[in-house]
Amino acid sequence: MQNKNTHKNHRKRIRERYEKNGADVFEVHQLLEMLLFHSLRQGDTNPIAHRVLEAYPDLSLGTADPYELTGVEGVGKNTANLLSISADTVLAVMLDGLRRGSMDSAFTRMEYMWLWFKNKPGKMAAVLLLDTKNRFLECRPLNVGSSLLPKSYERAIIRALEKYGATSCVLCHNHTNNEKSPSVEDIYLTGYLKKALSEKDFSLLAHYIITGTDCIECPVVEESAVR
Numbered sequence: 001m002q003n004k005n006t007h008k009n010h011r012k013r014i015r016e017r018y019e020k021n022g023a024d025v026f027e028v029h030q031l032l033e034m035l036l037f038h039s040l041r042q043g044d045t046n047p048i049a050h051r052v053l054e055a056y057p058d059l060s061l062g063t064a065d066p067y068e069l070t071g072v073e074g075v076g077k078n079t080a081n082l083l084s085i086s087a088d089t090v091l092a093v094m095l096d097g098l099r100r101g102s103m104d105s106a107f108t109r110m111e112y113m114w115l116w117f118k119n120k121p122g123k124m125a126a127v128l129l130l131d132t133k134n135r136f137l138e139c140r141p142l143n144v145g146s147s148l149l150p151k152s153y154e155r156a157i158i159r160a161l162e163k164y165g166a167t168s169c170v171l172c173h174n175h176t177n178n179e180k181s182p183s184v185e186d187i188y189l190t191g192y193l194k195k196a197l198s199e200k201d202f203s204l205l206a207h208y209i210i211t212g213t214d215c216i217e218c219p220v221v222e223e224s225a226v227r
Contacts, residue, residue: 007044011037029053035086039079048074052083059083060090061118091115099136103128110208110215112139113172117210125173127157129166130205137164142171150192157193161202168203174210182209182218190218 014034023031029049036045051072056064064087069080098112113128116139120126125142142156153171161169171193173186182190190207197204207218 007042010044032059035082036079039076039082040074048072048079051075058118059087061087061115088119091118102134103130103136104134106206106217109170109206110217112136113170113208114210114215117172117174120174123174123176125153125171127160128170128172129160129164130168130170131165132167134168134205137166150189150196153189153193154196157197157204158200158202161197166202168205169197170205171207172210173208178211178213180209180211180214180216182216186218187221191221194220 011034014030015037017025018034026034029046032049032052033045036048040048052059052069052075055072056069064084066077066080066084069075069083070077075083095112095115098108098115101108103109103112109128113126116126120141125144126139127142128139129137131137138160140160142153142160144152144156157169157171160166171190186207186209190204193207194204209216209218
């Protein structure tokens with residue numbers, strides 16, 4: 001009974017502290033500890049919060065699914081669902097906020113695409129589609145399979161531009177090995193697409209390489225310089 005009352009009083013104190021001071025006075029594990037109150041009605045959630053963050057340090061960006069989370073000691077199905085939904089909600093809200101604003105800024109476009117790739121499994125390419133005022137229209141994976149042929153990218157991007165009535169776009173692909181330097185193929189593809197799309201009155205604003213920690217802009221080089 002004493003332990004139960006102790007945990008109950010602790011939960012009351014930490015909630016009152018949050019209501020009075022907000023999140024800035026808490027460490028990350030303490031905020032997670034408080035979130036876990038909603039699925040774990042009794043007991044000390046502090047050590048569970050520590051174990052979750054050790055296993056999934058990027059939890060807030062939707063990088064763990066419920067099945068994986070149940071592998072953490074003390075995390076059952078309901079808790080895993082709570083954490084996963086909370087993380088996905090945070091990510092969705094951040095992306096929605098960026099979509100609603102202007103995407104004139106390269107920083108905004110890079111931030112959006114880095115976040116968009118966070119919960120996407122495996123290697124893939126995607127295109128961000130914008131209108132004449134650089135407002136968001138759509139972001140979608142490119143169906144190019146394992147092809148590295150510039151023509152395949154050109155066809156897929158033009159189909160997407162025409163389908164959504166876009167006039168400009170940003171090409172992105174991820175490096176699952178976290179390599180931050182563009183390859184020769186990446187550089188050639190950027191120059192090729194810049195020229196090919198402009199000839200059809202479209203604009204390639206940038207080609208970004210996404211890693212686990214960064215978004216790097218691929219340089220534009222004339223095709224002949226990298227042949």
